[in-house]
Amino acid sequence: MSDSTAQHDLWPAPHAAAAVDATVHVPGSKSVTNRALVLAAHSTEPGWVRRPLRSRDTMLMAEALRAMGVQIDETVNPDGGEAWRIIPAGLHGPATVDVGNAGTVMRFLPPVAALADGPVRFEGDARAYERPLHGVIDALRVLGARIDDEGRGALPLTVHGAGQLAGGAVDVDASASSQFVSALLLSGPRFNKGLELRHTGNSLPSLPHVRMSVDMLRKAGAKVDAPEDGGRANVWRVTAGALLGRDLTVEPDLSNAAPFLAAALVTGGRVTVPGWPARTTQAGDALRDLFTRMGGSCELTDRGLTCTGSGRVRGLTADLHEVGELAPVVAAVAALADGPSQLSGIAHLRMHETDRLAALAAELNRLGGDVTETEDGLRIRPRPLRGGVFHTYEDHRLATAAAVLGLAVPGVEIENVATTGKTLPDFTELWTGMLAEPAAPAADGGPVRARG
Known part of the structure; x- marks a missing residue:
């Protein structure tokens, strides 16, 4: 058969x-696992992700980061649970990323690729080519990235990483997906000028996922100002700076x-x-x-x-x-x-x-x-x-x-x-x-x- x-x-x-x-x-949580992997890849020192979810979406994320130079060693905790040791390295291309049909992979990793030295090609399942990605693509271009998507605002695409990204202020309509916001926030500390992101669209869906991104960024040492802190509505600010390696157990x-x-x-x-x-x-x-x-x-x-x-x-x-x-x-x-x-x-x-x-x-x-x-x-x-x-x-x-x-x-x-x-x-x-x-x-x- x-x-x-x-x-x-x-x-x-x-x-x-x-x-x-x-x-x-x-x-373990897929949302936590994939955010933890991205933050660990941006950190200045090694970290641990314990009891990660091992599924198609998380393995696609891990393999994509490996393709860009991040070392992820899979080990076992003394109690028998799985643990991944993430050792960040200089992000680089050329690389090809298979996003499958994982929203977190297709949206969280183009900002990471923009910080790599060399081109990173993004491909995936047929359905992935139909899912919106314009919010991330358009924002990255404003922030200084070069992206070839033939005007589709969707996959497949190539991010031509220059080893750094200017960053700064950007407007994003994230009414199609809160992942547009999370994607930029998670890499924001690595941008030269940090990030000031303003959501310009209708009501932002799945807001708890954005709060998760903010919470995990702060625990990794980032300075983040969010609307719920009493700041401007629909505006997030991330200060440029180093992220710490963490020892995280996934819920x-x-x-x-x-x-x-x-x-x-x-x-x-x-x-x-x-x-x-x-x-x-x-x-x-x-x-x-x-x-x-x-x-x-x-x-x-x-x-x-x-x-x-x-x-x-x-x-x-x-x-x-x-x-x-x-x-x-x-x-x-x-x-x-x-x-x-x-x-x-x-x-x-x-x-x-x-x-x-x-x-x-x-x-x-x-x-x-x-x-x-x-x-x-x-x-x-x-x-x-x-x-x-x-x-x-x-x-x-x-x-x-x-x-x-x-x-x-x-x-x-x-x-x-x-x-x-x-x-x-x-x-x-x-x-x-x-x-x-x-x-x-x-x-x-x-x-x-x-x-x-």
Whole structure:
């Protein structure tokens, strides 16, 4: 069997015969891992990234930095966890970078390449060529970089690094992606004049990810002024200066915890995710509020976060503008609710790994749902669902959303579940392992079941 055929085999989504009762150790955060790698590459001394996520997106980032001269040694901690030793070196070309379909790689690394000595070519998956990159390209040109993109404002492109970048003030319309802002901030300390970035567009999506970039920059020794500090709205300032090598342990990926916590909600069971931080900039922390509003209860203790379902799932009206990556799993849970849901503020999801709004509407309706796209989101009216093939469009979050549906709807088959390898390569093992643990007594009302 060819690799392409195997990749697109149908995976029968496991059906939950009882309420789940499990502890799920979610691997490290992709967002933290890739930011840590970029900051370590810019540092003046070696650093450590412990318990990094090993997935397609993070390995693409690591290989790209290696191609530009950064040494990344993979070792094992005394406790058995993985650790990467990053030894910065003079960034150089010529190099070719494969971004795959990773937003962090395609957007965070052109500013890094502008600081390299020599040309760096960026290529990737077909979908990557359709995703917006103009905010980063246009800003880098204003800041002094030379980039060949044949006027596309997208991949493929070549950054002709000159070993340094003037930096200074720049206006960026980041309404298509907050990664435009993070990309420039993360390299800002290395620019000769630092960086003053002003967002000029509509509301900035996924703002927690920008706060994550600012927080990690500061912990690496950078001086950053952000709007939340009382400064000018939509303006970030980064002072030129050296970054310190850090010894960083990566938090669990809270957004990747979404399907597992959702399993507790839709089966009336209980799931604990160990290591959930008491304070975090990760967008996935919003799951505590969202799933409580949808009928569950969430408790954060020294053991981690425990989500318990009540046997009933309520509809939800929510603006997910800042946490759009949670929308696919939230939409799947909403399709199993006992009332309608309205998810808004997520028009930017049309330009993610796929058009997530169109994909969710099409696939939920294919299973008998009643989902309508709105200008900036989805309207979901619960209807009896049936089994069938759920297409993933090579989008990892579509695959995990489909798995949540399969818990309550017999006969769901997920096309290309291997796409979860983008950020969660062990998803199927973690999922079946969760269901293999001894079942909990069902909450009042019992597990949610497909109606009809």
